[in-house]
Amino acid sequence: xxxxxxxxxxxxxxxxxxxxxxxxxxxxxxxxxxxxxxxxxxxxxxxxxxxxxxxxxxxxxxxxxxxxxxxxxxxxxxxxxxxxxxxxxxxxxxxxxxxxxxxxxxxxxxxxxxxxxxxxxxxxxxxxxxxxxxxxxxxxxxxxxxxxxxxxxxxxxxxxxxxxxxxxxxxxxxxxxxxxxxxxxxxxxxxxxxxxxxxxxxxxxxxxxxxxxxxxxxxxxxxxxxxxxxxxxxxxxxxxxxxxxxxxxxxxxxxxxxxxx
Amino acid sequence: xxxxxxxxxxxxxxxxxxxxxxxxxxxxxxxxxxxxxxxxxxxxxxxxxxxxxxxxxxxxxxxxxxxxxxxxxxxxxxxxxxxxxxxxxxxxxxxxxxxxxxxxxxxxxxxxxxxxxxxxxxxxxxxxxxxxxxxxxxxxxxxxxxxxxxxxxxxxxxxxxxxxxxxxxxxxxxxxxxxxxxxxxxxxxxxxxxxxxxxxxxxxxxxxxxxxxxxxxxxxxxxxxxxxxxxxxxxxxxxxxxxxxxxxxxxxxxxxxxxxxxxxxxxxxxxxxxxxxxxxxxxxxxxxxxxxxxxxxxxxxxxxxxxxxxxxxxxxxxxxxxxxxxxxxxxxxxxxxxxxxxxxxxxxxxxxxxxxxxxxxxxxxxxxxxxxxxxxxxxxxxxxxxxxxxxxxxxxxxxxxxxxxxxxxxxxxxxxxxxxxxxxxxxxxxxxxxxxxxxxxxxxxxxxxxxxxxxxxxxxxxxxxxxxxxxxxxxxxxxxxxxxxxxxxxxxxxxxxxxxxxxxxx
Numbered sequence: 001x002x003x004x005x006x007x008x009x010x011x012x013x014x015x016x017x018x019x020x021x022x023x024x025x026x027x028x029x030x031x032x033x034x035x036x037x038x039x040x041x042x043x044x045x046x047x048x049x050x051x052x053x054x055x056x057x058x059x060x061x062x063x064x065x066x067x068x069x070x071x072x073x074x075x076x077x078x079x080x081x082x083x084x085x086x087x088x089x090x091x092x093x094x095x096x097x098x099x100x101x102x103x104x105x106x107x108x109x110x111x112x113x114x115x116x117x118x119x120x121x122x123x124x125x126x127x128x129x130x131x132x133x134x135x136x137x138x139x140x141x142x143x144x145x146x147x148x149x150x151x152x153x154x155x156x157x158x159x160x161x162x163x164x165x166x167x168x169x170x171x172x173x174x175x176x177x178x179x180x181x182x183x184x185x186x187x188x189x190x191x192x193x194x195x196x197x198x199x200x201x202x203x204x205x206x207x208x209x210x211x212x213x214x215x216x217x218x219x220x221x222x223x224x225x226x227x228x229x230x231x232x233x234x235x236x237x238x239x240x241x242x243x244x245x246x247x248x249x250x251x252x253x254x255x256x257x258x259x260x261x
Numbered sequence: 262x263x264x265x266x267x268x269x270x271x272x273x274x275x276x277x278x279x280x281x282x283x284x285x286x287x288x289x290x291x292x293x294x295x296x297x298x299x300x301x302x303x304x305x306x307x308x309x310x311x312x313x314x315x316x317x318x319x320x321x322x323x324x325x326x327x328x329x330x331x332x333x334x335x336x337x338x339x340x341x342x343x344x345x346x347x348x349x350x351x352x353x354x355x356x357x358x359x360x361x362x363x364x365x366x367x368x369x370x371x372x373x374x375x376x377x378x379x380x381x382x383x384x385x386x387x388x389x390x391x392x393x394x395x396x397x398x399x400x401x402x403x404x405x406x407x408x409x410x411x412x413x414x415x416x417x418x419x420x421x422x423x424x425x426x427x428x429x430x431x432x433x434x435x436x437x438x439x440x441x442x443x444x445x446x447x448x449x450x451x452x453x454x455x456x457x458x459x460x461x462x463x464x465x466x467x468x469x470x471x472x473x474x475x476x477x478x479x480x481x482x483x484x485x486x487x488x489x490x491x492x493x494x495x496x497x498x499x500x501x502x503x504x505x506x507x508x509x510x511x512x513x514x515x516x517x518x519x520x521x522x523x524x525x526x527x528x529x530x531x532x533x534x535x536x537x538x539x540x541x542x543x544x545x546x547x548x549x550x551x552x553x554x555x556x557x558x559x560x561x562x563x564x565x566x567x568x569x570x571x572x573x574x575x576x577x578x579x580x581x582x583x584x585x586x587x588x589x590x591x592x593x594x595x596x597x598x599x600x601x602x603x604x605x606x607x608x609x610x611x612x613x614x615x616x617x618x619x620x621x622x623x624x625x626x627x628x629x630x631x632x633x634x635x636x637x638x639x640x641x642x643x644x645x646x647x648x649x650x651x652x653x654x655x656x657x658x659x660x661x662x663x664x665x666x667x668x669x670x671x672x673x674x675x676x677x678x679x680x681x682x683x684x685x686x687x688x689x690x691x692x693x694x695x696x697x698x699x700x701x702x703x704x705x706x707x708x709x710x711x712x713x714x715x716x717x718x719x720x721x722x723x724x725x726x727x728x729x730x731x732x733x734x735x736x737x738x739x740x741x742x743x744x745x746x747x748x749x750x751x752x753x754x755x756x757x758x759x760x761x762x763x764x765x766x767x
Contacts, residue, residue, distance in 0.1 A: 058664050085670035096665035100683045100758035109679065110669045142760035158669075168668075 007070075009034045009198050010055055010166060015064035017050055024050040026222040027064070032166070037192050037199040039213030041206060043245070046219040048202045052170055055200060056090060057081050086110070088166040089159025093174045095151040097143040103154045104139045107161055114162075128157040131191060149180040156188075160195075167192075169201040173208065185211050206230075206249035218242060285313035286505050289326050289335035289630075292319040292709065293449060294532050294539065294724055295387065295469060295525065299339035301543030302520075303495055303513060307337070309547065310512035312505050317711040318539070319720060320630060322422050323348050325622060325710070330377060330496060334629035336505075337497045337513065341387060342368065343489035345379075345496075347428040378499050378510065381517035382492040385469060385525045389423065389488045390480035391433075392466035394456050398479045405484040406437050413440035415462040420449035423465040428489060430465075436487045450724050453478070467491075469522055471529035493520070519550060533725060565718075570737055572713040576632065576704040577745075580639035581697050588644045588696075589689065592651020593677065606652060609645040617642070617703045621710050635704070635712035642703055643696035650692025654685025686757045694749040701742045705734065715741070 008031025017025040025047045032038050032055070040048040053059045054066055057073045066073045068084055076083075090096075097106045107128070108121050116124075129136065132153040138146055146154065152172055159167060172188075173181045189212050192199055203209055209216045210230040217227040226238045237243045286307055290300030297318045304316040317335060320326060327349050329335045340349075342365070350371055369379050391406055398404065401412055409415065423429040424446040433439070447455065452464040453472045466473060466480060473480070495513045502510055520528075524546075531542045591609075595602035612620070620641060624634030658681060666676045682689075708716030715734040722730030753762065 053664075056668055058667065082670045082672060085668055088668070088670075090665065090668035092661050092665060094661070096661045098662060098666070098680055098684070100761050102760075110671060113671060113675050113679070144760065 006034055008032055010066075010068050010200075012051065012054060012061075013065045013067060015054060015061040015066065017047075017054060017059060018062050023222050025054065028222070028224055029064075030217060030224060030227075032198055032200045033215065034165075034198045035196045036214040037201065037212050038215045038217060039209040040200070040202045040217045040219060041204065041209045042219035042225075043204065045221075047222040048219050049170055051219070052168055052200060052202050056088065056168055057084065086114075086162055087164045088168060089156075089162075089164045091152070091155045091159050091167075091169045091172045093171040094148075095143065095155035097151060097155055097158070099143050102140055102142055103134075103146065103150075103157075106143070106154060107157045109158070111161055124161060125157075128160055131160070132156050133187065147180075148176050149184060152176065152184060156191075165198055167197045167199045167201075169199065171202055171204070174203070181208075188212060206246065218245065220245075285315050286337065286501065286509055287335045288314060288316045289320050289329055289338040289711075290316065290318050291323065291326055291338075292321055292720065292724065294471070295467070295529055296339055297539045297724075298528050298532060298542055299383070299493065299495075299520075301539045302516065302546060303337055303339060305543050305547045306512040306516055307505075307509050310508040312509045312512070314509075317630065319708075319724065320711050321622070321709050325625060325630075328625055329630050330498060331375060332626060332629060333498065334625065334631070336501050337495060339383075339493060340379075340496045341491035341493055342382070343388065343428070343491035345372070345494075347489060348426060351427050372496070373499065376499050378497050378501075380495040380497075380510075380513050382494055383516055384493070384518045384520045385522040386490050386492050387467045387469045387522075387525070388491045389428075390466050390468055390483065391463050392456070392473070392478040392480050393463045395477040395479045397462060398481070403481065404479075405482045406433075406487070407484050408481070409439055409441070409463070410437065412462075413442070415441055415443070416460070417441050417444040417463050418447050418452055418455055418461040419444065419465045420452065421446040422449075428487075433487055436485055448723060450726060454726070469525040469529060471526060471533040473526075475530075475534055493525075520546075536725060536727065566733055566737060569713060569715050569717055569734065570741070572632075572717075573701070573704055573715045573738070573741065576635055576639060576707050576712060576714055577697065577700045577741075579632075580636045580700055580704075581643055581693070583636070583640045584643035584647055584696060585693060587640075588647035588692075589651050591644070592648040592689070592692075593655060593681075595648060595652045596655035602652060606649060609648045612641045613645045617706050618709065621706060625710060630711040632707075632712050634710055635707035635714075639700045639703055639707070643700050646695040646699065647689070647692040650688045651685065654688035655681050657688070658684050683758050684761070687753070687761055690749065690753050690756055694746065697745045697749065698742050701738065701745055705738055 011029065011031035013029055014027050015025060015029070016023060016027055028047075028051065030038075030051065040051055042048045050059065054061055057066065060074070073081060073084060097103075098109070101109065104125060107125060108116075111121050111124070125139070128134075129139065134150060134153045134157065138150050138154070143151055143154075155172070159169075173184055176184065185208055192212065199212075201212060213230070215227060216230055216233060218225045218233060220241055226233060226242050228236075233242055234246055237246065288300050288304045288307070290296040300316050300318060304314045307314040320329065320335075323340075323344055326335070326338050326340070330338060345368060350368070365379075365381075372379050391409075393401075393403060401408075401415075403409060403412070417430075419430050424444075430444065434441075449465075452461065452466075453470075453476050455461040456464060456478065457476055463481075466478060468480065470478075472478065495516065497510060497513060528542055528546060531537045531545075532539050588609075591605060595605040615623075617638070620638045621635065624638045628634035628637055662680070662684070663676075666680045671679070704712075704714050705716035705719055707714045708720050715738040718730045718734035719738075720734075722728065722732075722734065
């Protein structure tokens with residue numbers, strides 16, 4: 001599945017990040033390939049969210065470099081970082097929507113700051129509303145008046161508003177009930193496919209990673225254990241941990257195979 | 262908009278002292294009836310000599326009046342020779358109890374070295390005495406101060422000034438070996454009522470107090486000659502001659518020898534017991550002395566209260582506005598720069614621990630007396646709640662919201678304006694609200710340094726034992742505090758984003 005050898009658009013180069021005495025990420029290198037979805041998966045505390053925050057420039061590495069198109073993220077100071085972020089979209093677990101702004105105001109905040117015209121903003125909002133299938137009456141509501149699924153759709157609209165090349169999602173479906181979650185997994189897969197974005201996503205759910213990811217990166221204790229397709233992880237595990245992690249996530253399949261169900 | 266207000270404020274602070282140059286001659290007086298009457302008489306005498314003059318009545322105690330005179334905030338005030346020797350020139354080798362013409366010359370030259378002139382004595386000696394109710398004194402068998410040694414169980418209450426004076430309670434106790442431990446400070450005008458109520462056995466009195474006869478108080482004989490003579494004089498800045506012409510000082514000098522002790526007791530009684538306003542008491546006296554009749558201006562009581570409310574609102578409004586302009590940026594700074602934040606919060610907190618009255622007095626050397634120092638003190642008081650709440654509001658924003666804003670690519674200024682300040686606005690507004698309520702209360706003390714406001718009727722009421730006058734200040738002050746509270750609830754509807762107002766319906 002991953003036979004694409006084009007150079008990564010964004011990559012970590014031997015990055016280490018410590019929080020006090022704890023090394024959250026240790027000498028890790030990882031690339032985000034253009035027009036592909038890279039999913040980082042692993043148990044809690046494995047360092048997957050830290051990797052994503054390092055790549056967004058929200059954290060600075062203690063060692064190593066973060067390179068965007070082979071240029072260090074902080075090469076051009078704060079304004080360079082801001083230009084990079086205008087080319088990225090970011091969605092967190094509960095949306096990270098600003099509670100004092102309506103859905104529309106959340107989505108259009110950055111565009112208004114950049115001085116887009118009313119017409120251009122309205123056209124883009126209409127387009128995105130259709131893309132993420134948000135009911136039209138939800139646009140005027142405040143975050144606390146929306147359902148969990150609607151909040152994530154609005155957050156995705158906000159992330160896509162400036163049509164960024166890069167999309168970061170940190171457990172975007174983690175707080176949703178299973179039915180909404182399944183529905184949104186399918187929709188996200190379709191949206192990523194259609195838009196051709198370069199996506200970096202963090203999840204703890206192997207099925208979600210399998211549905212959305214071209215490349216799956218398994219992390220454990222601050223290190224990448226294995227990366228490749230879902231087939232690689234299931235059929236060609238590089239360590240006993242990979243096998244254990246995959247088994248733990250596939251107990252339903254296992255139980256059926258053993259005739260317990 | 263914000264910048265323009267800041268300029269206005271700076272201009273106000275700079276212009277206020279300059280404007281003092283062209284003002285009328287300013288007479289001050291201490292916060293007790295006799296001083297206010299003497300201040301009124303001095304003002305009237307100067308006016309009848311054709312010099313424009315105004316009276317800043319009941320400003321405070323000796324230290325405040327003297328400092329105001331030396332700094333030029335006032336030009337004239339009535340004082341007592343004993344106070345000059347014991348308090349003002351303390352340590353300059355003036356033995357108490359002396360009042361020969363020679364001593365007065367030495368006193369005058371010591372004052373002249375400080376740029377202050379002194380008139381000849383006005384004609385009465387208002388010394389301290391220890392007063393006990395007549396019945397109580399007879400029951401205890403006490404007629405001299407040394408007799409008090411036999412009664413260690415007695416409760417003493419002294420005016421706050423007497424408690425701390427060099428020639429006050431501590432020295433008196435040493436001179437007479439007095440054993441009493443139950444001693445407290447209170448307002449001089451409340452002391453007589455406390456005597457009558459039996460909560461006090463003895464207090465410091467002045468020998469010209471109107472209440473001595475009314476309450477049947479007996480001054481105990483000073484058998485060890487402790488108290489100095491307190492001859493009333495008028496102090497004036499020597500530059501009064503140059504600034505207002507020689508008529509002003511000449512008019513003050515003509516008061517010398519014109520007020521003897523019975524006259525002063527009668528004037529005090531007119532004001533305190535018959536409740537005649539001091540300006541009228543003074544005007545009647547001056548008329549009797551053959552001065553041009555000086556009409557005592559008497560405002561309609563309700564108009565007067567309205568004017569006090571306006572003054573009060575001015576004090577609160579100006580100080581609060583300045584505090585908002587300074588404290589919100591400081592709070593943001595404290596939240597953004599952690600190393601600066603803790604010292605900043607500690608500093609504003611430390612200001613809050615200074616008693617209001619002390620803070621007001623600290624402002625006098627910097628800003629003189631009147632509205633400016635009061636506004637400055639209230640401004641300092643209003644800082645803490647606003648800085649603290651702004652800091653708490655900004656630091657309390659969840660990390661994922663701050664990072665979401667950062668990840669959008671918004672610059673720090675836009676994040677502050679569009680995300681952080683709106684999210685912190687309920688707390689910031691609550692901080693401003695408590696600052697406003699604190700200021701409405703604290704502003705009543707502004708009357709003590711000549712800033713007017715609703716404290717004026719309250720303190721005059723306490724001085725004259727007039728409950729109606731106290732209420733005329735206290736009731737509007739309380740209503741004002743309630744009104745401010747309501748106003749801010751209304752403001753919250755305008756400032757705080759709609760979604761942050763109602764409790765989250767989730």
